[in-house]
Amino acid sequence: GESVGLHLPTLSVQEGDNSIINCAYSNSASDYFIWYKQESGKGPQFIIDIRSNMDKRQGQRVTVLLNKTVKHLSLQIAATQPGDSAVYFCAGSGYSTLTFGKGTMLLVSP
Amino acid sequence: EADIYQTPRYLVIGTGKKITLECSQTMGHDKMYWYQQDPGMELHLIHYSYGVNSTEKGDLSSESTVSRIRTEHFPLTLESARPSHTSQYLCASSASGRGSTDTQYFGPGTRLTVL
Numbered sequence: 001g002e003s004v005g006l007h008l009p010t011l012s013v014q015e016g017d018n019s020i021i022n023c024a025y026s027n028s029a030s031d032y033f034i035w036y037k038q039e040s041g042k043g044p045q046f047i048i049d050i051r052s053n054m055d056k057r058q059g060q061r062v063t064v065l066l067n068k069t070v071k072h073l074s075l076q077i078a079a080t081q082p083g084d085s086a087v088y089f090c091a092g093s094g095y096s097t098l099t100f101g102k103g104t105m106l107l108v109s110p
Numbered sequence: 111e112a113d114i115y116q117t118p119r120y121l122v123i124g125t126g127k128k129i130t131l132e133c134s135q136t137m138g139h140d141k142m143y144w145y146q147q148d149p150g151m152e153l154h155l156i157h158y159s160y161g162v163n164s165t166e167k168g169d170l171s172s173e174s175t176v177s178r179i180r181t182e183h184f185p186l187t188l189e190s191a192r193p194s195h196t197s198q199y200l201c202a203s204s205a206s207g208r209g210s211t212d213t214q215y216f217g218p219g220t221r222l223t224v225l
Contacts, residue, residue, distance in 0.1 A: 043216030100153040
């Protein structure tokens with residue numbers, strides 16, 4: 001079955017640095033991936049998505065890279081700010097719904 | 111900003127009580143979902159619905175039940191709450207049909223504590 005996981009439970013960066021959060025997936029049939037940001041006490045918020053026919057997609061300060069060969073995707077945040085501190089989840093399309101990974105907590109220090 | 115609402119935001123209740131967690135969305139989405147999430151942990155799908163009168167159990171076994179009588183409303187009910195039900199419950203919805211994606215939009219969650 002599908003499983004989606006993240007490599008690191010916590011990532012600590014300095015304000016202004018670039019952050020990279022990684023995610024691995026197991027279902028090669030997944031054709032759609034999403035990154036969510038969840039702040040404390042709130043529901044997950046959509047950040048960016050990517051379809052399997054793409055390798056890269058850019059948003060405002062965020063970039064998602066997809067490597068289908070090794071079943072890996074990453075979220076890059078440029079010039080990380082204190083407001084980026086949150087838990088980040090990747091999710092992949094499954095048979096009937098999305099499968100979420102465990103989450104990486106991003107801690108941004110001034 | 112997603113237009114999906116959950117009430118109550120926080121609920122503390124005694125063992126054995128019946129509770130209903132409300133979820134409503136104004137986006138006209140056909141698909142709705144309930145997830146259970148412990149602090150700092152992953153989301154576990156407990157129920158989903160593809161439309162009115164459609165409900166399915168998710169990956170995580172749950173003693174809760176759901177109903178979908180109206181498109182915009184997807185309440186979750188626990189007939190007899192227990193301390194093991196203490197968790198955060200997240201509701202989400204997504205569009206369906208040609209051109210849509212599986213992107214789910216989440217409500218703010220209900221944090222349930224059963225004493």
